[in-house]
Amino acid sequence: MRLRRYFIRRREGRRLLESFAREVGLSFETLFGGKVAVEVVEEDGVRVYLVGGEARLVEAGGRVVPALTYAEVVDALPRVVVDMGAVPHITNGADVMAPGVVRVDGSFEPESLVVVVDERHGKAIAVGSALLSSEDLAKAKRGKVVKNLHYVGDRAWKLMKRLP
Incomplete structure (x- = not known):
């Protein structure tokens, strides 16, 4: 501690x-x-x-x-836009699942860094590692598509907010 x-x-x-x-x-x-x-x-x-x-x-x-x-970097990364129903789960650390994905902006390969944004406000809620390419992710209907690495409210986020 x-x-x-x-x-x-x-x-x-x-x-x-x-x-x-x-x-x-x-x-x-x-x-x-x-x-x-x-x-x-x-x-x-x-x-x-x-x-x-x-x-x-x-x-x-x-x-x-x-x-x-x-x-500067988060805005430059490819985006995975998710519906508002997925937001609470992602901000609790869940990986992004295909049914929650609304659209994909930009192209990427598996293992690439992507930013997850909500569809209503366009705010970044997580940074993750893509498990599929952008083309495959757009077509996917089920399963995990992005591994959640850093999200709003995680321990790193809380530590950053406490720093002077």
Whole structure:
């Protein structure tokens, strides 16, 4: 239950941020600029990365994913739009199921990062890993289609909200 904050070495931080930028398909300079200091905040197995003093990345499911508050990246990711009936389940940590998907915006392959948004407000409610390609997901009628990695109200979200 103890909060730990520390900076990681510049080289490690740059390596982490470059691999993240490659994964989301954006350039390092566009996302982070020049020299950056990466601070890690850990509590009860939850790890949040602060870049420039702001929560930018979250370690979830063995992957580093963008924090839902990191609008520049979240807005650039492919979107999976879900109906309002799926929202409470997704914000409780459930994976996205095919019947709840209304439409898919953008193209992606399996294992790609996608953002899950609600259909009414268009707000990002989760970041997940696609289990199917965008074409297959649009056709799917049943089963899991997106593995939920980080969602509104999870432990990482609550930790980010408590940070000064």
